[in-house]
Amino acid sequence: MDDKTFLQQYDSSKFEKMSVAVDLLVFTVADDTLKLVTIKRAEPPFEGFLSFPGVFVNIGETLEEAVRRGIKEETGLEGIYFEQLYTWGDLDRDPRMRILSVSYLALVPVEKLKFIAGERVSETKLYSVDYLLSKKVEMAFDHKKILKYARERLKNKVEYTKIAFELVPEEFTLPYLQRIYEILLDKKLYKTNFRKKIEPMVVETDKMETSTKHRPSKFYKRAKNIG
Amino acid sequence: MDDKTFLQQYDSSKFEKMSVAVDLLVFTVADDTLKLVTIKRAEPPFEGFLSFPGVFVNIGETLEEAVRRGIKEETGLEGIYFEQLYTWGDLDRDPRMRILSVSYLALVPVEKLKFIAGERVSETKLYSVDYLLSKKVEMAFDHKKILKYARERLKNKVEYTKIAFELVPEEFTLPYLQRIYEILLDKKLYKTNFRKKIEPMVVETDKMETSTKHRPSKFYKRAKNIG
């Protein structure tokens, strides 16, 4: 675009610009289920409906800064994994005004969430993703569509990245990690094959489970190396 | 977010909002090379630098509408394949003002581009992607970073989708399609293996190449079925 075109378009766009927000889809695994950090809306529009946390992006703030601020404000968490998901630009997303939403997918091990549960600022709650996607539930705005998209992306990325590790604590057993994979992929896995695949990504520690009713499992850590 | 928070943030954001633009990365294969539709900037900032076409998103316009408008204005093309790439939100992307850029990756068979070459409106030109990414070239804004990202995405999607078909005309030979794959993947492929993989995605036509210096190749069409 040359500057003439630029100024033309800038002049007209100056009259009315859209707002930009980030929507935060914070996933965790709790009670053997994939769950999402969710807010019940207290006022219209969509009063009483479930929605994701989100914040507007300030003019002097990058998208990532807005995401970190939003996650901190809504869950108290810092330093958790997140990645950009998709940008939603439909005209009627919000009945009040034009809002462009840049959505982010975040993952947190449930232990970190539980830690801050007592001192939580906002009215966030964990809901099962399957429940949120079921026909019984209507979510606010276009949030159900976005959640469906995020669920798919998560499933795909589990297959070809190490993203599942973002949902377990620093030290974990292989049966536990396998369960996380099974929940994310929504299918049973064979122990042997899972371990063959995961082996290069982990290192043994000298710790083991204690007071189990059965043979205890070794703890592992994520390997630091390549990939 | 409750409405109180909403209004608070809306009030403050009302003072100054950012502009939203779509950046268009239109790829094609020409002269046995992956190329990009590029504009040489005529005025500052980045005068004389190469950049992608792009347009601002109007308040009453969806992202996809802006993309279609931009592609039409800059190349004259309609109905070509595009998908959202990534949203870039750094503060200093454009020295003049805060612009959020939603980038889109588009693909067009070179035949369609050539057709409109005569009547082209704006000063677009095809450049080799390798050249644009080389150290010899500096692109305007953060466009080199975006192009690098798009190049990677394109390579990945060729592996697990049928995206490469968007770069060939309706009827094509398998050697030609293979060459497209090789250029996108940046590696040689074995004929036999390529054909085994591609076979379920295509259907034979009864046409063949003519006046070749060697054995002529059959024309195929894309299969309509699943996936």
Next chain:
DNA sequence: ATAATAGTGTCTATGAGACAGTATAGC
């Protein structure tokens, strides 16, 4: 016939999937 590229048959290596077996904790 020769050159050039289209197209085919088939062996091998790699990795995913499946299942049977052994090991170790509590009781």
Next chain:
DNA sequence: GCTATACTGTCTCATAGACACTATTAT
């Protein structure tokens, strides 16, 4: 010993990779 789950060895099968061979056009 029994039960429950951890952990291991190994077979099968589908798919990717490699290469040798045959086919058809123009000159």
